[in-house]
Amino acid sequence: MNDINNKGKLLIETRKLTKRFGSLLVLNEIDEKFYEGEQVAIIGPSGSGKSTFLRCLNCMEDPTSGAIVFDGVDIADLKVDINVQRQKIGMVFQQFNLFANLNVLDNITLAPRYVAKKERRAKVRKNILIRIGNLFRKNKKPLLELGDSEKEINRKTEERAYELLRRIGLEDKAKVYPSTLSGGQKQRIAIIRALAMNPKVILFDEPTSALDPEMVGEVLDLMKSLGKEGMTMIIVTHEMGFAREAADRILFIDEGVIKEQGTPEEVFDHPKNPRLKEFLSKVL
Amino acid sequence: MKEKNSFLKKHWVDIIAIVAVVALFAWICTSIYINFRFAKKINIFYNYFIVNRGYERLLLGMKNTAIIAVSGLLIGIVIGTLIAVIKVVRPSNRPIRYAQKVVTVYVAFFRGTPMVVQLLVGYFILFPLMKLTVTPVAACVWIFGLNSGAYISEIMRGGINSVDSGQLEAARAVGMPFSFSMLKVVVPQAIKNILPTLGNEFIALVKETAVVGYVGAIDITNAFQYQGSNSYEYMIPYLVMALLYIVIVAAIAGLVKLMERKLAKNERH
Ligand SMILES: Nc1ncnc2c1ncn2[C@@H]1O[C@H](COP(=O)(O)OP(=O)(O)OP(=O)(O)O)[C@@H](O)[C@H]1O
Ligand SMILES: [Mg+2]
Numbered sequence: 001m002n003d004i005n006n007k008g009k010l011l012i013e014t015r016k017l018t019k020r021f022g023s024l025l026v027l028n029e030i031d032e033k034f035y036e037g038e039q040v041a042i043i044g045p046s047g048s049g050k051s052t053f054l055r056c057l058n059c060m061e062d063p064t065s066g067a068i069v070f071d072g073v074d075i076a077d078l079k080v081d082i083n084v085q086r087q088k089i090g091m092v093f094q095q096f097n098l099f100a101n102l103n104v105l106d107n108i109t110l111a112p113r114y115v116a117k118k119e120r121r122a123k124v125r126k127n128i129l130i131r132i133g134n135l136f137r138k139n140k141k142p143l144l145e146l147g148d149s150e151k152e153i154n155r156k157t158e159e160r161a162y163e164l165l166r167r168i169g170l171e172d173k174a175k176v177y178p179s180t181l182s183g184g185q186k187q188r189i190a191i192i193r194a195l196a197m198n199p200k201v202i203l204f205d206e207p208t209s210a211l212d213p214e215m216v217g218e219v220l221d222l223m224k225s226l227g228k229e230g231m232t233m234i235i236v237t238h239e240m241g242f243a244r245e246a247a248d249r250i251l252f253i254d255e256g257v258i259k260e261q262g263t264p265e266e267v268f269d270h271p272k273n274p275r276l277k278e279f280l281s282k283v284l
Numbered sequence: 285m286k287e288k289n290s291f292l293k294k295h296w297v298d299i300i301a302i303v304a305v306v307a308l309f310a311w312i313c314t315s316i317y318i319n320f321r322f323a324k325k326i327n328i329f330y331n332y333f334i335v336n337r338g339y340e341r342l343l344l345g346m347k348n349t350a351i352i353a354v355s356g357l358l359i360g361i362v363i364g365t366l367i368a369v370i371k372v373v374r375p376s377n378r379p380i381r382y383a384q385k386v387v388t389v390y391v392a393f394f395r396g397t398p399m400v401v402q403l404l405v406g407y408f409i410l411f412p413l414m415k416l417t418v419t420p421v422a423a424c425v426w427i428f429g430l431n432s433g434a435y436i437s438e439i440m441r442g443g444i445n446s447v448d449s450g451q452l453e454a455a456r457a458v459g460m461p462f463s464f465s466m467l468k469v470v471v472p473q474a475i476k477n478i479l480p481t482l483g484n485e486f487i488a489l490v491k492e493t494a495v496v497g498y499v500g501a502i503d504i505t506n507a508f509q510y511q512g513s514n515s516y517e518y519m520i521p522y523l524v525m526a527l528l529y530i531v532i533v534a535a536i537a538g539l540v541k542l543m544e545r546k547l548a549k550n551e552r553h
Pocket of ligand 2: 050052
């Protein structure tokens with residue numbers, strides 16, 4: 001089992017990840033590892049806890065118990081600044097969730113701009129303290145390098161946004177509001193919005209389930225091309241064809257545990273678990 | 285020609301209604317004019333209002349009414365948004381739970397007592413207790429702001445709840461903190477949703493400013509009262525006063541409509 005995982009460095013590890021909603025046990029002590037550069041598809045029956053598992057990976061749902069180690073940090077620990085960690089974990093939703101009050105460009109640049117400016121402002125504040133401290137110091141402490149001005153930050157994030165928009169052929173939509181876009185366009189923009197943060201991994205929760213059939217292809221194509229570039233992706237999906245074609249590894253979640261996992265061939269062509277066999281007979 | 289015909293056809297009910305109202309109004313005016321010796325009253329009003337410069341007090345009153353209502357609304361929006369956000373947060377820790385209790389009491393107090401009482405208590409008791417010397421108008425601005433904050437918080441809470449929860453979720457998922465996400469994504473959408481209600485709140489606020497005379501601020505009502513008691517002639521000043529309020533309120537209502545239509549247009553493009 002372990003050899004197929006050795007594509008890259010360990011990125012996310014769940015240890016005895018458990019989630020309850022009230023008395024309902026949704027995830028039951030899941031131990032799982034995700035490695036850099038792999039594309040993992042999560043399949044399973046409705047209500048089995050796929051979304052809950054995915055949402056625990058960036059603590060959108062706080063786990064009831066257990067640990068989630070992302071990039072060496074246990075992000076389930078409440079002392080960890082979850083916002084800083086989430087900036088490295090992209091997420092794409094079934095309902096797209098583009099910000100309705102912002103145009104496409106601002107949708108893409110809002111978060112990167114926020115992060116860059118926040119870092120800059122933190123340095124500015126520290127410099128003030130250093131300056132005050134220097135009044136009393138013999139050996140003056142050097143000031144921190146501020147880097148780009150806020151204007152330059154705006155320009156660079158915008159440039160990057162246009163670059164991403166060009167990639168999906170929607171440059172001309174930069175200034176329009178999300179309500180005017182088709183579902184496929186919205187979802188592709190949601191994906192590049194996640195990409196704009198240069199995340200280490202992107203989580204997808206049924207990214208094509210809310211789309212009209214003729215728009216599913218364009219979104220899956222974009223996801224496939226990301227996978228080819230080596231983006232780490234964890235994808236909850238009902239698209240078995242896509243899972244077989246684009247994923248390195250398939251996890252079958254059922255009754256709050258990972259009942260079976262393996263390469264697409266192993267899972268789809270030689271399933272062992274009876275529940276998986278039953279599930280596949282229904283969806284294939 | 286054809287245009288005109290269709291206009292008549294479309295609006296004949298309105299036209300008849302308008303003509304009827306105008307006729308009624310004219311009839312009332314003439315009978316009042318004859319019965320109440322209006323000519324003399326108008327003369328007195330003219331004397332006090334124009335010759336003795338009563339209008340100066342009215343202009344000051346209008347300015348104060350505008351200052352109190354507008355800044356009251358703005359302060360109210362800020363306070364109301366803060367309260368609404370505190371109320372919609374999941375009460376996951378103790379400070380939040382305490383804050384929620386405090387704002388609940390705050391809202392209950394300001395919604396449970398009359399405006400005049402709040403003004404009197406604030407101006408004659410609280411401000412002096414805090415050793416703050418403020419002008420009547422400034423006191424009114426703050427008390428109206430605090431008061432409308434309580435009302436707007438309820439409106440704003442509805443607005444925030446009407447925003448799809450996926451919006452906040454998407455903002456939090458990219459690592460923007462709760463406050464920033466609310467400020468940049470949720471609250472702007474909430475404000476757009478509640479704009480008509482906010483317009484009504486502003487109209488209510490304008491009308492409520494009529495009581496600021498109790499703490500010695502000069503507003504529209506106070507200006508006309510002053511005129512009335514100085515000239516011993518109340519009828520014309522009070523009629524003009526009522527008319528002025530109606531015109532102001534209608535103008536605000538029109539502006540709100542306009543703004544709504546503009547926003548609806550933005551949505552489509
Ligand atoms: N916020 C919540 N509060 C209470 N119960 C919840 C909540 N979210 C999910 N659940 C329950 O947890 C279980 C797992 O839900 P989850 O959304 O993870 O399933 P899923 O595998 O993603 O299903 P689907 O394929 O339908 O999306 C379900 O029984 C669901 O009703
Ligand atoms: Mg789901």
